[in-house]
Amino acid sequence: MTDSIKYLLDERRIPSTWYNLVADLPTPPPPVLHPGTLKPVGPDDLAPLFPMALILQEVTGAREVEIPRPVRDIYRQWRPSPLFRARRLERVLETPARIYYKYEGVSPAGSHKPNTAVAQAFYNKEAGTKRITTETGAGQWGSALAYAGALFGIEVQVFMVRVSYQQKPYRRALMETYGARCTPSPSSETQSGRAILAQQADHPGSLGIAISEAVEVAASRDDTKYALGSVLNHVLLHQTVIGQEAMAQMEMADDSPDILVGCTGGGSNFSGLVFPFLGSQLRRGKKYRIVAVEPAACPSLTRGKYAYDFGDTGHLTPLTKMHTLGSTFIPPGFHAGGLRYHGMAPLVSHLKELGLIEAVAYHQTACFEAGVTFARAEGIVPAPEANHAVKGAIDEALRCKRDGVSRAILFNLCGHGHFDMQAYADYFSGRLVDQPYDEQALAAALSALPAVA
Numbered sequence: 145m146t147d148s149i150k151y152l153l154d155e156r157r158i159p160s161t162w163y164n165l166v167a168d169l170p171t172p173p174p175p176v177l178h179p180g181t182l183k184p185v186g187p188d189d190l191a192p193l194f195p196m197a198l199i200l201q202e203v204t205g206a207r208e209v210e211i212p213r214p215v216r217d218i219y220r221q222w223r224p225s226p227l228f229r230a231r232r233l234e235r236v237l238e239t240p241a242r243i244y245y246k247y248e249g250v251s252p253a254g255s256h257k258p259n260t261a262v263a264q265a266f267y268n269k270e271a272g273t274k275r276i277t278t279e280t281g282a283g284q285w286g287s288a289l290a291y292a293g294a295l296f297g298i299e300v301q302v303f304m305v306r307v308s309y310q311q312k313p314y315r316r317a318l319m320e321t322y323g324a325r326c327t328p329s330p331s332s333e334t335q336s337g338r339a340i341l342a343q344q345a346d347h348p349g350s351l352g353i354a355i356s357e358a359v360e361v362a363a364s365r366d367d368t369k370y371a372l373g374s375v376l377n378h379v380l381l382h383q384t385v386i387g388q389e390a391m392a393q394m395e396m397a398d399d400s401p402d403i404l405v406g407c408t409g410g411g412s413n414f415s416g417l418v419f420p421f422l423g424s425q426l427r428r429g430k431k432y433r434i435v436a437v438e439p440a441a442c443p444s445l446t447r448g449k450y451a452y453d454f455g456d457t458g459h460l461t462p463l464t465k466m467h468t469l470g471s472t473f474i475p476p477g478f479h480a481g482g483l484r485y486h487g488m489a490p491l492v493s494h495l496k497e498l499g500l501i502e503a504v505a506y507h508q509t510a511c512f513e514a515g516v517t518f519a520r521a522e523g524i525v526p527a528p529e530a531n532h533a534v535k536g537a538i539d540e541a542l543r544c545k546r547d548g549v550s551r552a553i554l555f556n557l558c559g560h561g562h563f564d565m566q567a568y569a570d571y572f573s574g575r576l577v578d579q580p581y582d583e584q585a586l587a588a589a590l591s592a593l594p595a596v597a
Contacts, residue, residue: 163384167207168426173494174465195271201378227393233521241544255559257288260382265292274367279354283315285373290324300324306349329354336458356458374410383416401554407532411489413558437536442475445503452596470589476579507578527559
C-alpha cells in the first residue's frame with residue numbers, strides 16, 4: 145500500500161524561511177551582465193521590471209530569507225505538500241529500490257508554480273503594482289500567477305506560447321477563470337510579436353518570444369511589472385519550501401535519499417527539491433547523486449553551450465551565463481510545454497559546471513510510457529513535464545534492480561496532468577511522436593551567441 149508521509153497542516157511545519165544555495169557554494173555564480181556595457185547589472189537596471197524586494201532577493205548572499213506571514217498564510221492552503229512512498233510502483237518494477245515522490249500537484253493551480261507566484265504577487269502588491277505581465281509554456285506558470293493575481297487584486301496578462309495555446313485549451317480556460325487575460329504568442333500586441341509574425345504568420349512561438357512580449361509590455365508602463373516563473377535566483381529561492389519539507393518528511397520516514405531526480409526546463413521545480421539537500425551536502429553532510437532530466441527535443445544541459453546569452457528572443461533582457469541552445473532556437477512543439485526553453489537557470493548551470501549534478505535527456509514517448517506505468521501503479525496522472533522525472537526515477541530503480549542494491553530515490557512530481565489529457569490521448573492513439581530538433585537551426589542559434597570575453 146502507498147505510504148503518505150505528511151505533516152499535519154500546522155503552520156509551524158511550513159518552512160518559515162526560503163533557503164539560498166548561493167551562501168554555501170564553493171565558488172559564486174558568474175554575474176548578470178548589462179547587454180550594452182557588459183558590466184554587472186545593478187538594482188536600477190532591473191527596477192523597470194521587478195519590485196525592489198525581489199531584486200534584492202535576486203542578489204542576496206544570505207543563507208535564509210524570511211517568508212512573509214501573508215505568503216505563509218496562503219501556503220497553508222496546500223502546504224506542506226505530501227511525500228509518498230511508491231510501494232506499488234516498486235512492486236511493478238520488481239526493484240529493491242525505495243522510491244519516494246514529493247507531490248506538488250495538490251496546489252490550487254495543480255503544480256509547484258504557486259510557491260513563487262504567490263510570493264511574487266505579494267511583493268508586487270506591496271510595491272503598488274497594478275498589473276503584471278508574464279509568459280507561459282504549458283500554462284502551469286500562467287495559471288499559478290493568474291491565481292496569485294486574483295488573491296492580491298492584481299491584473300495579469302499572460303503571453304502563452306502559441307502551440308501550447310492550441311494544444312491546451314483547458315489551461316487557458318483556467319487562467320481566464322482566475323481573471324487573467326491569455327494571449328497567444330507571438331501576438332500582434334507587441335513590436336516583438338509583430339516582427340516574428342511578419343517573418344512567419346503561423347509561427348508556433350517559443351518561451352523566448354513570449355518573454356520578449358511580456359517584458360516589452362511591462363517596460364512600457366509605469367504601473368506594470370514583469371514576473372518570471374523559472375530561471376532567476378529569486379524564483380528558485382521561493383521553490384525551496386519543497387526540499388525543506390522533503391528533508392523533514394524523509395526523516396519522519398526514517399530514511400534518506402541516495403538519489404534525487406527532477407525534470408528541468410528552466411530549473412525551478414528541480415531546484416526547489418534539490419537545493420536544500422545540496423546545501424546540506426556542501427555543509428559536510430551526506431553526499432547525494434543528483435540527476436536533472438530534460439527533454440531530448442530541447443536539451444540545454446546536455447547539448448547546450450555554457451555561455452552568456454539573452455533570456456529572450458527579442459534581446460530585451462540582461463545577459464546571463466547558462467547552458468543555452470541560443471536565444472533564437474525554436475524547439476519543436478512537443479507536449480511538455482513547460483520544458484521548451486532555450487536556456488537553463490544560471491544557478492543550475494553553475495552546479496553542472498561544478499560537477500555537483502548530472503543531466504540526462506529523454507524523448508517524449510519514453511517519458512509518457514513511464515508516466516502511464518506510474519499512473520497505473522500510483523493513481524496520479526503526471527503532467528507531461530513531470531513524466532521526465534518519473535522516467536528518470538524508474539531508470540534509476542531499474543539500475544538498482546540490475547545491480548542488486550537497495551537505494552532510496554526521491555523525485556519531484558511537480559504537477560498533475562488533468563489539463564493535459566489530450567497529450568495522453570495522442571499517446572494512446574499513436575499520434576504522439578518523438579520530435580527531433582533541427583541540428584542546423586541549433587548550430588545557427590549557437591553561432592549567434594553574444595560575444596562576451
